[in-house]
Amino acid sequence: MNKRTDSDPDFGVKMQTQDVNIFYGENQAIKNVSLDIADRNVTALIGPSGCGKSTYLRALNRMNDTIDNCRVEGRILLDGEDIYAREVDPVEVRRRVGMVFQKSNPFPKSIFDNVAFGLRIGGEKDKDLVAQRVEESLKDAALWDEVKDRLQSSALGLSGGQQQRLCIARCLAVWPEVILMDEPASALDPIATAKIEELIRELREKYTIIIVTHSMQQAARVSDFTAFFFMGKLVEHGDTAMMFTRPSKKRTEEYISGRFG
Amino acid sequence: MRTHTHQEFEAELRILKDRLLAMGGRCEQMISTAVRAFEDRDEDLANEVMEADREMNKDELAVDDLAVRILALRQPVGRDLRFAVAAVKASTDLERIGDESVNIAERATEMQPADQLSPPGSRLPEMAKRAGAMLRDALNALVEEDPNKARDVFTQDDAVDDIYAEVMRLCLEYMKNDPARIPDGMRICNCAKYLERIADHATNIAEMVIFTVEGRDVRHRQG
Amino acid sequence: MRHTKKDWVLAGLTGASLAVILLLLAVLLGQIAWHGVPVISTEFLSASPGADMVSGGIWPAIYGTVFMTLLMTAAGVPIGIATAIFLTEYASPRSRTAKLVRIAVNNLAGVPSIVFGLFGLGFFIIFVGGSMDALFYDDPRPVWGKPSILWASLTLAVLTLPVVIVTTEEALRQVPRELRDASLALGATRFQTVYKIVLPNAKGGILTGVILAVSRGAGEVAPIIFCGAANFLPYLPTDLRDMFMHLGYHVYALATQSPNVDAARPTLFGTVLVLLVLTFSLNLLAVIIRSRSRAALRP
Numbered sequence: 001m002n003k004r005t006d007s008d009p010d011f012g013v014k015m016q017t018q019d020v021n022i023f024y025g026e027n028q029a030i031k032n033v034s035l036d037i038a039d040r041n042v043t044a045l046i047g048p049s050g051c052g053k054s055t056y057l058r059a060l061n062r063m064n065d066t067i068d069n070c071r072v073e074g075r076i077l078l079d080g081e082d083i084y085a086r087e088v089d090p091v092e093v094r095r096r097v098g099m100v101f102q103k104s105n106p107f108p109k110s111i112f113d114n115v116a117f118g119l120r121i122g123g124e125k126d127k128d129l130v131a132q133r134v135e136e137s138l139k140d141a142a143l144w145d146e147v148k149d150r151l152q153s154s155a156l157g158l159s160g161g162q163q164q165r166l167c168i169a170r171c172l173a174v175w176p177e178v179i180l181m182d183e184p185a186s187a188l189d190p191i192a193t194a195k196i197e198e199l200i201r202e203l204r205e206k207y208t209i210i211i212v213t214h215s216m217q218q219a220a221r222v223s224d225f226t227a228f229f230f231m232g233k234l235v236e237h238g239d240t241a242m243m244f245t246r247p248s249k250k251r252t253e254e255y256i257s258g259r260f261g
Numbered sequence: 262m263r264t265h266t267h268q269e270f271e272a273e274l275r276i277l278k279d280r281l282l283a284m285g286g287r288c289e290q291m292i293s294t295a296v297r298a299f300e301d302r303d304e305d306l307a308n309e310v311m312e313a314d315r316e317m318n319k320d321e322l323a324v325d326d327l328a329v330r331i332l333a334l335r336q337p338v339g340r341d342l343r344f345a346v347a348a349v350k351a352s353t354d355l356e357r358i359g360d361e362s363v364n365i366a367e368r369a370t371e372m373q374p375a376d377q378l379s380p381p382g383s384r385l386p387e388m389a390k391r392a393g394a395m396l397r398d399a400l401n402a403l404v405e406e407d408p409n410k411a412r413d414v415f416t417q418d419d420a421v422d423d424i425y426a427e428v429m430r431l432c433l434e435y436m437k438n439d440p441a442r443i444p445d446g447m448r449i450c451n452c453a454k455y456l457e458r459i460a461d462h463a464t465n466i467a468e469m470v471i472f473t474v475e476g477r478d479v480r481h482r483q484g
Numbered sequence: 485m486r487h488t489k490k491d492w493v494l495a496g497l498t499g500a501s502l503a504v505i506l507l508l509l510a511v512l513l514g515q516i517a518w519h520g521v522p523v524i525s526t527e528f529l530s531a532s533p534g535a536d537m538v539s540g541g542i543w544p545a546i547y548g549t550v551f552m553t554l555l556m557t558a559a560g561v562p563i564g565i566a567t568a569i570f571l572t573e574y575a576s577p578r579s580r581t582a583k584l585v586r587i588a589v590n591n592l593a594g595v596p597s598i599v600f601g602l603f604g605l606g607f608f609i610i611f612v613g614g615s616m617d618a619l620f621y622d623d624p625r626p627v628w629g630k631p632s633i634l635w636a637s638l639t640l641a642v643l644t645l646p647v648v649i650v651t652t653e654e655a656l657r658q659v660p661r662e663l664r665d666a667s668l669a670l671g672a673t674r675f676q677t678v679y680k681i682v683l684p685n686a687k688g689g690i691l692t693g694v695i696l697a698v699s700r701g702a703g704e705v706a707p708i709i710f711c712g713a714a715n716f717l718p719y720l721p722t723d724l725r726d727m728f729m730h731l732g733y734h735v736y737a738l739a740t741q742s743p744n745v746d747a748a749r750p751t752l753f754g755t756v757l758v759l760l761v762l763t764f765s766l767n768l769l770a771v772i773i774r775s776r777s778r779a780a781l782r783p
Contacts, residue, residue: 101662107666
């Protein structure tokens with residue numbers, strides 16, 4: 001595997017949000033955010049609680065549709081096409097843009113059935129293909145060796161870190177192009193967290209990853225680009241090394257050095 | 262120690278060590294070339310040293326940049342943190358060694374032509390060799406995280422100090438006997454000083470090794 | 485832990501209440517068992533009653549109760565579960581329709597059971613049955629427009645509907661939101677999510693609710709008085725238009741309609757005992773299923 005230690009300067013743009021506003025009823029959570037997400041890089045979204053980063057993330061795979069009074073305005077493009085266009089099926093968007101949640105949420109089924117779920121509901125009937133894809137996904141999620149002898153046992157018997165990697169494998173099984181992660185390691189101990197972070201770096205070879213994190217240190221360790229949100233607005237966005245050594249906005253500097261809560 | 266879970270972090274530390282070794286290699290080259298330039302009054306060799314110094318300055322910036330990046334993005338603690346700090350300080354010492362070599366090379370071009378080195382000057386190559394060896398040992402100690410090798414360097418520094426004292430004594434003798442010899446004599450004294458400083462910079466690097474590995478700051482009182 | 489005087493008083497009061505309840509329960513069950521157990525025999529359970537309602541057995545009542553319960557379940561449970569699924573999974577919290585349905589369900593739950601009896605008579609028997617007769621039959625004798633096991637079962641289905649809906653809703657709500665989110669995020673439609681994730685996980689709770697509703701419905705007497713229960717039938721109901729005997733109703737009949745009330749007392753207690761055993765068994769089944777399904781969700 002070809003490991004890059006600096007972000008690849010020749011990336012394309014995988015997703016774009018243009019002048020996006022998001023409302024919960026009367027309350028505006030995201031104000032006029034325009035942001036380009038680089039292909040096959042890790043972009044971290046940081047900011048204090050309530051700044052809107054999770055809301056923004058959920059708009060990228062139309063999970064906001066499941067929330068009752070949430071309204072999204074503006075354009076969100078995946079490979080140049082607006083995912084909120086009238087003729088677009090949100091189910092299709094979610095297959096291309098996967099999501100891993102803060103608290104791991106495996107189904108109360110076997111490990112195998114968990115990973116196979118996405119393929120099966122997509123209509124895949126070929127048992128061999130499903131089995132092969134389950135193995136590949138578990139390997140990509142660095143979980144195969146630990147579970148290969150007990151694929152039929154319940155997923156709930158795994159440790160927290162393993163469950164989260166299972167959720168990642170489950171997400172990978174449907175060949176997403178983009179993976180959204182909402183604070184994926186916040187419920188895990190430091191060793192499990194380190195494993196997840198290393199996994200994210202490996203996954204970036206094939207997938208575009210956007211991660212929301214309340215830990216700036218994690219953003220510094222794991223991402224190629226960082227976007228700083230504050231009170232619903234995008235304050236600054238750039239190369240992670242630059243953001244953490246020489247941010248251009250004073251507010252960014254204050255936040256990352258812990259000068260305001 | 263086991264390696265980091267984050268392989269890129271591991272790679273960055275490796276790169277930092279490699280860059281320091283490369284700088285050290287360049288320094289060793291510069292020291293021996295500068296002294297040869299002094300012995301042979303060779304202007305071309307002297308220019309080589311100047312050229313190399315420009316590269317050294319670039320290297321220092323690159324090492325510092327990488328160390329700062331590691332500090333910002335990896336939040337190192339414990340030995341990793343001490344190593345990052347040691348790397349920054351070592352790059353400064355290496356850059357100064359380069360500057361001292363340039364000083365030697367400059368004195369080389371100013372010397373009167375002569376067939377061989379005067380008695381005091383004859384001990385300069387030996388000083389240079391020792392200083393170069395000290396530098397090599399100190400850098401290896403840093404990269405291999407070996408405190409014993411570092412302590413060796415302190416002992417070698419004592420030897421260099423002794424030679425320096427003797428060169429100064431010989432120089433004074435040399436200049437006393439013939440006032441015409443004073444300009445060259447002064448230059449020899451200066452070179453001896455530069456070499457003694459180079460040895461001190463190598464010792465600084467060795468002190469940083471102890472700091473990195475054992476966590477003890479042994480500067481300003483060797484132990 | 486320090487115990488203040490107030491703690492002792494509270495413990496005393498609650499302990500006393502518990503004792504009273506247990507005592508009452510013991511007296512009730514004890515009396516039934518005392519008088520009823522001697523009456524139970526294979527003959528009692530398998531034979532038809534004699535004309536005086538004292539001799540013979542109560543088999544037709546058992547048969548009728550079970551038959552009616554099955555019909556009631558088949559009619560009411562699917563509608564109840566579907567309604568609950570609609571309210572929980574599909575309706576938006578602010579939707580007017582959902583609010584109306586909920587109000588209707590709550591009100592339905594508060595209707596006295598005798599009113600259901602009148603409803604069954606007025607709506608099912610007279611209106612629906614009568615209309616069917618008018619439309620499809622020329623015979624002046626009522627075919628559908630008379631009390632029968634069908635209308636009784638439907639009436640009880642409506643009565644137990646609120647229980648099914650509320651317990652199913654509760655079971656569906658217990659399924660954590662994260663599981664639904666995970667399924668949707670993988671590209672499942674809402675239907676697939678409900679069918680493959682939510683329902684299987686709510687199975688235990690739904691089943692419990694259904695069994696509780698069924699056991700309640702099986703014991704209700706007032707609604708079926710006008711709608712299809714009979715004092716004494718020489719035949720077992722085989723057609724939906726037949727009337728039927730029912731354990732609970734039989735108790736009422738024995739206590740008020742039998743020729744010799746005193747002689748009927750043992751039979752009465754026997755019938756009550758059978759009814760109670762039936763109801764308790766169903767409740768016990770519900771408890772077992774609920775605890776099994778809870779254990780299954782844990783690793």
